[in-house]
Amino acid sequence: xQNEASRAMDGSKKGDTCMNGLLHKGWILLVxxxxxxxxxxxxxxxAAKKQRKGDTPPKPVISDNTRAGRSMAMGRNxxxxxxHYLATQAGxxxxxxxxxxxxxxxxVAAVLGVVEPAMIGIGGDAFFLYYDAKTREVYSYNGSGRSxxxxxxxxxxxxxxxxxxxxxxxAVTVPGAVDAYAAGxxxxxxxxxxxxxxxxxxxxxxxxxxxxVVAIVWNSQAGKLGRxxxxxxxxxxxxxxxxxxxxxVDAAYGASLQSIADGGRDAFYKGPIAKExxxxxxxxxxxxxxxxxxxxxxxxxxxxxxxxxxYDVYQCPPNGQGSAVLSMLNILEGYDLASMxxxxxxxxxxxxxxxxxxxxxxxxxxxxxxRGDIPVAGLLSKEYAAARRELINPRKAAERxxxxxxxxxxxxxxxxxxxxxxxxxxxxxxxxxxxxGIVGGSTGIALQNRxxxxxxxxxxxxxxxxxxxxxxxxxxxMVLKGDSLYMSYGLMGGSMQPQxxxxxxxxxxxxxxxxxxxxxxxxxxxxxxxxVLLESGTPESVFKGLKKFGHELKPGSYLSxxxxxxxxxxxxxxxxxxxxxxxxxxxxxGY
Numbered sequence: 173x174q175n176e177a178s179r180a181m182d183g184s185k186k187g188d189t190c191m192n193g194l195l196h197k198g199w200i201l202l203v204x205x206x207x208x209x210x211x212x213x214x215x216x217x218x219a220a221k222k223q224r225k226g227d228t229p230p231k232p233v234i235s236d237n238t239r240a241g242r243s244m245a246m247g248r249n250x251x252x253x254x255x256h257y258l259a260t261q262a263g264x265x266x267x268x269x270x271x272x273x274x275x276x277x278x279x280v281a282a283v284l285g286v287v288e289p290a291m292i293g294i295g296g297d298a299f300f301l302y303y304d305a306k307t308r309e310v311y312s313y314n315g316s317g318r319s320x321x322x323x324x325x326x327x328x329x330x331x332x333x334x335x336x337x338x339x340x341x342x343a344v345t346v347p348g349a350v351d352a353y354a355a356g357x358x359x360x361x362x363x364x365x366x367x368x369x370x371x372x373x374x375x376x377x378x379x380x381x382x383x384x385v386v387a388i389v390w391n392s393q394a395g396k397l398g399r400x401x402x403x404x405x406x407x408x409x410x411x412x413x414x415x416x417x418x419x420x421v422d423a424a425y426g427a428s429l430q431s432i433a434d435g436g437r438d439a440f441y442k443g444p445i446a447k448e449x450x451x452x453x454x455x456x457x458x459x460x461x462x463x464x465x466x467x468x469x470x471x472x473x474x475x476x477x478x479x480x481x482x483y484d485v486y487q488c489p490p491n492g493q494g495s496a497v498l499s500m501l502n503i504l505e506g507y508d509l510a511s512m513x514x515x516x517x518x519x520x521x522x523x524x525x526x527x528x529x530x531x532x533x534x535x536x537x538x539x540x541x542x543r544g545d546i547p548v549a550g551l552l553s554k555e556y557a558a559a560r561r562e563l564i565n566p567r568k569a570a571e572r573x574x575x576x577x578x579x580x581x582x583x584x585x586x587x588x589x590x591x592x593x594x595x596x597x598x599x600x601x602x603x604x605x606x607x608x609g610i611v612g613g614s615t616g617i618a619l620q621n622r623x624x625x626x627x628x629x630x631x632x633x634x635x636x637x638x639x640x641x642x643x644x645x646x647x648x649x650m651v652l653k654g655d656s657l658y659m660s661y662g663l664m665g666g667s668m669q670p671q672x673x674x675x676x677x678x679x680x681x682x683x684x685x686x687x688x689x690x691x692x693x694x695x696x697x698x699x700x701x702x703x704v705l706l707e708s709g710t711p712e713s714v715f716k717g718l719k720k721f722g723h724e725l726k727p728g729s730y731l732s733x734x735x736x737x738x739x740x741x742x743x744x745x746x747x748x749x750x751x752x753x754x755x756x757x758x759x760x761x762g763y
Contacts, residue, residue, distance in 0.1 A: 233740060233742050233749065240688040245750035247762020248746070249763050250590050251748040252264050253752050254758050255737065257759045264762075266363070271361070273589055281598060287380050289422070290393055295612060295618045296601050297601060297620060297622060297644070299315055299648055300596055300597060300599070301488065302597075313473070315351055317345040318640055319637065319639060323342065325637060338621045339396055341453060341457065348470050351468060370433070373433065380419065385756060392605065394408060394411075402614065422616060425616035440465075445612075446466070451613060456610075475487065483653055483677075485651050486651070490541050492645070493534050493670055494648075496534050497670045499533065505554075509522070521723070525564045528570060538633070543640060583665065583666075585735070586598050597660040599646045599648045602618055649662050651740075659687070663735065668734040672734045676690050691754070703726070706726075737752055
């Protein structure tokens with residue numbers, strides 16, 4: 173049964189923004205025509221019965237006959253991929269100045285907070301994975317904030333509320349992004365806040381051109397922004413969203429970044445920024461206090477992983493949904509997907525059904541791990557995956573899937589690899605477009621609506637409680653081959669993220685597409701029950717084939733399919749390869 177928590181996972185409603193690039197281009201339709209020709213249900217059943225033994229045979233990572241709309245970026249000393257060219261450019265300049273992957277990732281995130289203000293900002297949360305080339309280990313940081321201590325569960329009960337209002341102070345949680353920036357720089361950086369924030373401060377104070385996709389999102393949120401005094405004043409121009417091609421100056425946000433550049437983490441959590449946000453919260457009947465900011469801490473965590481056909485896939489642990497990626501991979505590993513026709517109805521059916529099983533589990537078990545034990549080891553065991561796999565009917569879609577009983581055991585994504593082989597897979601988000609639509613007074617900082625990640629269902633593991641972290645959607649990804657970095661990747665978009673991660677990996681590992689081809693291939697997005705979105709332009713034969721399995725299908729806009737960025741290392745030459753999704757305004761650049 174879909175509850176508030178599972179609804180929060182569905183970015184097609186009020187989850188992470190995923191307004192990305194332009195998929196109506198002819199070359200995307202060409203890819204559809206080439207790779208989506210279809211298998212009958214019986215052929216799919218026979219192919220799925222085959223069990224793949226051992227690792228996937230190596231395939232070329234560079235194609236001599238690419239079907240991508242653009243070439244991969246290549247470099248030998250460093251690579252940056254993000255959803256906006258100004259952010260990618262800033263990250264590359266940091267690398268060329270001697271900065272690490274961590275330094276560049278923070279610089280990229282900060283610029284994205286300026287030039288993609290609906291998606292990301294220092295009023296949101298952040299998670300990252302970091303590969304240290306010296307230790308050859310992956311590290312994970314949870315930069316999510318907690319609910320205000322002044323907002324109790326009793327408040328919602330007294331008002332007889334059944335859900336948390338996403339465009340209100342009820343949904344505001346303490347922003348964790350700046351803490352994550354600081355923690356990453358302290359452990360893996362060489363540069364200061366002043367150095368890595370300089371490009372973002374420049375763009376905010378001097379202005380930047382508003383790009384097309386950014387303008388589309390901004391315009392769609394003008395009504396929300398107009399309802400808040402400071403959002404209307406600082407994020408709109410004469411009551412309207414800035415037009416594509418116009419220059420937008422965000423001086424107030426730039427001043428907040430400058431305060432952090434001068435005073436570090438404390439300037440945000442213990443200084444003038446927190447005080448101004450709290451002042452406006454009190455003035456507006458909000459719930460944040462200075463103690464909420466002063467007591468905030470993120471944490472270094474042990475990443476979770478699974479081995480899929482010889483590739484070790486890493487994700488951040490709960491309270492995020494990254495484990496769903498690993499669960500889906502474990503379930504799908506039992507099928508010989510490479511023998512199935514790529515993106516045929518039978519192939520997509522197995523992916524959709526695996527997603528349902530994984531989401532049933534995270535909908536029941538996931539939330540803040542500080543509240544109790546989450547059976548992550550059991551959920552990620554191969555034995556548990558085998559039992560869940562048996563529940564998939566190869567000929568019929570399941571309308572409702574129950575969680576199993578395991579044994580104990582708007583968003584922007586960016587990735588960077590530096591000259592020493594260190595890599596950072598980094599994701600930062602406000603959840604909904606411009607978060608709550610509330611700007612924290614004169615700071616110019618849009619405040620996230622992560623409180624929507626809680627449920628108000630009594631007794632649920634993720635039930636709202638003061639001072640805890642909600643279920644989180646944003647997930648960075650990383651892949652190792654042995655102890656060597658193979659790929660740093662991610663894909664934004666609420667509940668699209670785990671299913672998008674899996675589609676990305678299977679397209680590359682099982683079917684041999686290059687990472688740029690994978691970034692461009694049309695996607696599906698399962699919503700709930702039998703409802704599935706297929707990206708616009710999907711051949712009618714695929715619609716008809718999936719309908720025979722019982723799926724309820726609708727065409728899905730590129731706006732709902734997420735945006736991917738990826739960097740991988742060619743195992744033979746050591747060359748860095750970068751890919752950027754055309755659904756965004758981004759680019760990958762190397763040197």
